[in-house]
Amino acid sequence: MLSFPTLVREIPAYNLVPDEAVELIHRESVKILEEVGCEFRDVEALAMWKAAGADVQGTRVHIDRAMLMELVAQVPPEFTLHARNPERTVKVGGKNTIFVPMYGAPYVRDLEGKRRYGSLEDLHNFHKLAQMAPQLHSMSSIICEPMEVAVPKRHLHITHSALTHGDKPFMGIVTSKERAEDVMKMAGIVFGDEFVKDNPVVVSITNCNSPLVWDQTMLDAMRVYARNNQPLILAPFALCGASTSASAIGAVAQVNAEALAGLAFTQLIRPGSPQIYGQFMVTVDMKTGAPMGGTPEAAQMMFVMGQLARKYNLPWRTSGFHVGSKINDAQAGYESNMLMHAAILSGANYIWHVAGWLEAGLACGYSKFMTDCEQLGGWYKYAGGLKFDDFKEAMAAVREVGPAGHFLGTQHTLEHFEKAFFMPTIMDFNSFEQWNAEGAKDHDTRGRDKAKAALAAYEKPPMDQAIAEALHEFVARRERELPNTVS
Amino acid sequence: MLSFPTLVREIPAYNLVPDEAVELIHRESVKILEEVGCEFRDVEALAMWKAAGADVQGTRVHIDRAMLMELVAQVPPEFTLHARNPERTVKVGGKNTIFVPMYGAPYVRDLEGKRRYGSLEDLHNFHKLAQMAPQLHSMSSIICEPMEVAVPKRHLHITHSALTHGDKPFMGIVTSKERAEDVMKMAGIVFGDEFVKDNPVVVSITNCNSPLVWDQTMLDAMRVYARNNQPLILAPFALCGASTSASAIGAVAQVNAEALAGLAFTQLIRPGSPQIYGQFMVTVDMKTGAPMGGTPEAAQMMFVMGQLARKYNLPWRTSGFHVGSKINDAQAGYESNMLMHAAILSGANYIWHVAGWLEAGLACGYSKFMTDCEQLGGWYKYAGGLKFDDFKEAMAAVREVGPAGHFLGTQHTLEHFEKAFFMPTIMDFNSFEQWNAEGAKDHDTRGRDKAKAALAAYEKPPMDQAIAEALHEFVARRERELPNTVS
Numbered sequence: 009m010l011s012f013p014t015l016v017r018e019i020p021a022y023n024l025v026p027d028e029a030v031e032l033i034h035r036e037s038v039k040i041l042e043e044v045g046c047e048f049r050d051v052e053a054l055a056m057w058k059a060a061g062a063d064v065q066g067t068r069v070h071i072d073r074a075m076l077m078e079l080v081a082q083v084p085p086e087f088t089l090h091a092r093n094p095e096r097t098v099k100v101g102g103k104n105t106i107f108v109p110m111y112g113a114p115y116v117r118d119l120e121g122k123r124r125y126g127s128l129e130d131l132h133n134f135h136k137l138a139q140m141a142p143q144l145h146s147m148s149s150i151i152c153e154p155m156e157v158a159v160p161k162r163h164l165h166i167t168h169s170a171l172t173h174g175d176k177p178f179m180g181i182v183t184s185k186e187r188a189e190d191v192m193k194m195a196g197i198v199f200g201d202e203f204v205k206d207n208p209v210v211v212s213i214t215n216c217n218s219p220l221v222w223d224q225t226m227l228d229a230m231r232v233y234a235r236n237n238q239p240l241i242l243a244p245f246a247l248c249g250a251s252t253s254a255s256a257i258g259a260v261a262q263v264n265a266e267a268l269a270g271l272a273f274t275q276l277i278r279p280g281s282p283q284i285y286g287q288f289m290v291t292v293d294m295k296t297g298a299p300m301g302g303t304p305e306a307a308q309m310m311f312v313m314g315q316l317a318r319k320y321n322l323p324w325r326t327s328g329f330h331v332g333s334k335i336n337d338a339q340a341g342y343e344s345n346m347l348m349h350a351a352i353l354s355g356a357n358y359i360w361h362v363a364g365w366l367e368a369g370l371a372c373g374y375s376k377f378m379t380d381c382e383q384l385g386g387w388y389k390y391a392g393g394l395k396f397d398d399f400k401e402a403m404a405a406v407r408e409v410g411p412a413g414h415f416l417g418t419q420h421t422l423e424h425f426e427k428a429f430f431m432p433t434i435m436d437f438n439s440f441e442q443w444n445a446e447g448a449k450d451h452d453t454r455g456r457d458k459a460k461a462a463l464a465a466y467e468k469p470p471m472d473q474a475i476a477e478a479l480h481e482f483v484a485r486r487e488r489e490l491p492n493t494v495s
Numbered sequence: 496m497l498s499f500p501t502l503v504r505e506i507p508a509y510n511l512v513p514d515e516a517v518e519l520i521h522r523e524s525v526k527i528l529e530e531v532g533c534e535f536r537d538v539e540a541l542a543m544w545k546a547a548g549a550d551v552q553g554t555r556v557h558i559d560r561a562m563l564m565e566l567v568a569q570v571p572p573e574f575t576l577h578a579r580n581p582e583r584t585v586k587v588g589g590k591n592t593i594f595v596p597m598y599g600a601p602y603v604r605d606l607e608g609k610r611r612y613g614s615l616e617d618l619h620n621f622h623k624l625a626q627m628a629p630q631l632h633s634m635s636s637i638i639c640e641p642m643e644v645a646v647p648k649r650h651l652h653i654t655h656s657a658l659t660h661g662d663k664p665f666m667g668i669v670t671s672k673e674r675a676e677d678v679m680k681m682a683g684i685v686f687g688d689e690f691v692k693d694n695p696v697v698v699s700i701t702n703c704n705s706p707l708v709w710d711q712t713m714l715d716a717m718r719v720y721a722r723n724n725q726p727l728i729l730a731p732f733a734l735c736g737a738s739t740s741a742s743a744i745g746a747v748a749q750v751n752a753e754a755l756a757g758l759a760f761t762q763l764i765r766p767g768s769p770q771i772y773g774q775f776m777v778t779v780d781m782k783t784g785a786p787m788g789g790t791p792e793a794a795q796m797m798f799v800m801g802q803l804a805r806k807y808n809l810p811w812r813t814s815g816f817h818v819g820s821k822i823n824d825a826q827a828g829y830e831s832n833m834l835m836h837a838a839i840l841s842g843a844n845y846i847w848h849v850a851g852w853l854e855a856g857l858a859c860g861y862s863k864f865m866t867d868c869e870q871l872g873g874w875y876k877y878a879g880g881l882k883f884d885d886f887k888e889a890m891a892a893v894r895e896v897g898p899a900g901h902f903l904g905t906q907h908t909l910e911h912f913e914k915a916f917f918m919p920t921i922m923d924f925n926s927f928e929q930w931n932a933e934g935a936k937d938h939d940t941r942g943r944d945k946a947k948a949a950l951a952a953y954e955k956p957p958m959d960q961a962i963a964e965a966l967h968e969f970v971a972r973r974e975r976e977l978p979n980t981v982s
Binding site for chain 1: 506510511519523530531533534555602610704706735736738739740743744745746749778779780785788790791794795799820821824827831832837854857862863870873874880881882883885886889894897898900901902903905907908912913916918921923924925926927929939
């Protein structure tokens with residue numbers, strides 16, 4: 009089974025705004041944290057801030073810019089994220105980029121194109137597809153919700169599926185302290201209890217509740233993971249115009265403040281722990297209040313967040329193919345590549361939601377999943393930059409062929425054709441006549457065909473028998489212990 | 496009728512490769528023209544080259560780099576392209592960008608989604624849509640071929656349609672000297688015979704026959720237009736891997752040589768005449784030989800051509816939404832924005848094929864046309880850059896709202912919401928339930944609905960009665976004079 013290593017970007021990042029603008033935004037962000045402050049709705053967190061010397065008033069923490077930047081500076085610029093198969097271990101930060109499938113969809117667009125609730129079988133399927141896609145560097149976690157599983161027990165089955173259907177790095181659960189602890193125990197079974205106290209194996213998302221609130225649930229999860237040196241993504245989920253001001257720059261400054269406050273807190277938990285600065289910013293449809301996907305402002309804000317991340321020298325996360333479109337149609341395509349182009353050029357390290365995303369995250373589509381993975385192959389090539397190594401030979405071929413000739417038979421072409429250009433297979437470049445003869449299938453249909461074929465060919469990666477049994481036993485025990493309903 | 500002025504790019508261009516790489520490619524390009532030479536298959540052109548001092552051997556012209564660059568340096572970096580309505584006059588070059596709909600499709604995807612030959616009615620329709628789309632800066636010309644019109648007479652009806660259905664700048668015909676002259680006569684009727692001898696009103700495409708051949712037909716057209724100071728696009732249509740080597744960099748160096756040779760020739764015709772450097776480069780599907788559309792290499796090559804254009808200080812053309820997809824589906828969307836993102840960031844001045852293109856140019860789609868125009872609105876906003884003018888107010892809104900509030904009711908939001916973010920209407924961001932209740936239409940269907948509505952609302956722009964009659968008489972007379980079959 010082929011697997012792409014960590015993408016090492018060989019192309020320069022794009023700076024949308026001048027350095028002075030980045031500094032201006034930074035100054036406004038830190039001013040907000042000093043003057044307005046940020047809520048930390050958790051007694052323990054407030055005590056930690058107080059002990060560190062912050063100005064705490066009720067649940068409001070005012071963080072002085074010197075303290076803030078001193079804490080943020082402790083976050084390592086790069087870290088290794090371990091997979092249970094060492095060949096799938098990746099690097100996050102610096103010039104390294106990884107691609108991570110989507111997370112959190114209650115619905116699926118299924119193999120027949122119908123929309124319905126996600127199930128445990130769907131989740132298994134998506135984890136199989138994530139494992140098989142050479143372009144993906146992670147299993148993610150809740151690609152879709154297994155809706156038939158009782159909420160208090162879902163995290164067990166989600167984590168079990170991610171850990172057993174694939175051998176790539178995975179993601180954690182953050183919905184309660186106890187669930188986060190279960191994830192760490194399961195990781196311990198697979199990687200060894202001692203190993204997971206210090207070595208990153210699982211990445212978890214903690215969202216700020218914009219504007220400027222870190223809730224207790226998130227702070228609980230932060231403590232569980234950060235204490236074990238497991239990286240968190242500190243990424244406000246911003247609905248620009250609703251949870252931020254109706255200004256792209258204003259939204260960036262606010263989200264930056266929120267992310268920095270969260271990052272700083274992780275360093276109170278464990279100084280030097282690896283973390284991921286990040287953003288998820290969508291604009292809001294004025295008519296309906298619905299989040300949009302691939303809009304020009306989303307791309308612009310991404311570029312500026314990338315510039316801030318480079319200023320702070322932090323690994324950072326953004327999202328790739330996240331769209332508002334309900335189905336895998338033209339809208340989905342336009343939205344997807346509006347964002348992915350920006351994600352790649354803004355030098356993001358952890359590009360999330362790059363497989364399956366539809367409907368502003370409410371649905372994961374099988375066809376979209378396969379489409380996205382194929383496209384990632386193109387982006388991998390794009391970010392690898394132009395190769396000059398055969399330039400001399402190529403120019404010799406021009407001399408050999410001369411005016412009015414063609415290059416198909418030259419030695420250079422025969423040697424380089426296969427690798428010279430990206431060659432997708434779900435995309436169709438046949439003649440109209442051939443395409444028509446094959447059923448005139450649209451891209452959505454071809455993507456579903458591809459998913460069916462992939463699932464039929466899936467093979468489970470090997471896992472030590474004792475580990476597999478221990479995992480199984482853990483899940484079975486916790487199943488018995490946990491209630492079926494949320495109290 | 497709203498119309499966007501020339502887009503003035505407020506964002507930096509992206510340099511994919513370092514300056515030394517640009518210099519290296521330049522050196523290889525000029526070496527090719529010196530050592531291999533370029534064919535000019537036309538007695539008059541060869542005589543002109545000889546008179547200018549080039550080394551001419553048979554039809555092969557070896558152009559010395561000093562002479563080449565001296566000629567190219569005479570091309571103005573920027574020019575004004577006049578419309579018959581002065582409000583639609585645009586600038587090409589420098590920071591200015593214009594959007595031009597597609598050209599040359601024998602087929603259409605019609606208002607019901609069916610594929611069939613293009614007709615004169617379709618051409619009229621597309622010209623109406625081009626006129627009505629505020630995002631487009633040109634009528635183009637042969638948006639689709641009017642297949643029922645005899646080939647020797649088509650140029651009359653195409654040009655008549657472009658000149659009468661809209662009042663934006665238009666494009667010329669290059670398939671013979673006589674046809675090009677007819678276009679100039681028709682332009683003379685509309686703009687005044689004296690005016691069109693010196694002032695750019697029509698842009699024409701002359702393609703090099705890659706590798707390294709300029710054919711007589713193209714050279715004939717060049718003379719007709721360049722003598723009248725009308726700009727040409729010198730743009731090899733390169734099928735990378737077939738008409739160039741299977742190397743992205745090798746292809747760029749070759750295409751650059753071809754474009755420079757053509758540009759230099761235009762300056763022999765009329766020194767200082769405005770011209771457009773350009774490229775149209777697609778990779779070739781290894782399995783079928785078919786041209787592909789939005790691939791990573793196409794984007795990479797575009798960036799480097801942009802860097803070369805800036806080195807030479809030339810206005811330059813690339814293509815935007817050109818795709819291999821047969822229909823307006825997810826593939827079309829992914830391909831379109833792969834290329835448009837690169838076109839915008841590479842600082843292109845004349846972005847062509849930005850409305851309607853399907854099937855590697857074989858078909859123009861009504862739905863694709865409307866989809867593309869809407870997307871151009873987003874790209875217009877994107878390239879306009881981020882606005883800092885309300886940053887202070889936006890930060891004041893953050894202070895006003897504070898943690899845990901929301902921004903929907905603030906004064907700043909009320910004042911800025913409508914203009915802050917791109918709000919498309921063919922794209923659908925409604926809830927699933929609302930979208931479903933409205934018929935669960937895919938983007939392709941919504942695009943066709945939009946085209947129908949637009950056509951129903953079309954109003955012809957005014958034209959002086961005498962001019963309209965003279966144009967009509969010219970077409971009628973030439974109809975009588977010209978044969979129905981190609982001799």
